[in-house]
Amino acid sequence: MGRNTEKVDATLARAAASNYWTEAEAQAVLEAYEASGLSVAEFARRHGLGPQRLRWWKKRRAEEAGPALSFIPVHVAAPPSPEAQRAAGTVSMEVLLARGRRIRVEPGFDADALGRLVRALEEAC
Numbered sequence: 001m002g003r004n005t006e007k008v009d010a011t012l013a014r015a016a017a018s019n020y021w022t023e024a025e026a027q028a029v030l031e032a033y034e035a036s037g038l039s040v041a042e043f044a045r046r047h048g049l050g051p052q053r054l055r056w057w058k059k060r061r062a063e064e065a066g067p068a069l070s071f072i073p074v075h076v077a078a079p080p081s082p083e084a085q086r087a088a089g090t091v092s093m094e095v096l097l098a099r100g101r102r103i104r105v106e107p108g109f110d111a112d113a114l115g116r117l118v119r120a121l122e123e124a125c
Helices: 002-017 025-035 040-047 051-065 082-088 111-124
Strands: 093-096 102-103
Touching: 002 025, 002 040, 040 051, 040 082, 040 111, 102 111
Parallel strands: none
Antiparallel strands: 093 102
């Protein structure tokens, strides 16, 4: 731990003395800041850094990271067979009328209303 702490301290000292941070220095400063648990202002004050620069690098890193992407496992199944659909009551019916017109009827339809609709359409033709 001692050697790593010395390295971080040296990086922080170079960053405080410089008007320019390399990507590596900025990354080291941000890691030290995050590990400190301090506010940006307090961390910057303790290490002689400009809080605005620290905030700028934080924002830049956040923008570069973008939203986290992840994959979700998916199981693709074959559609149910017509027999399984009929058993589940999910099959629609189609009524073929004169002149090739069709009426598609979903499960739970009103048979009386369908009969009236078919008669009305057939009489109109």
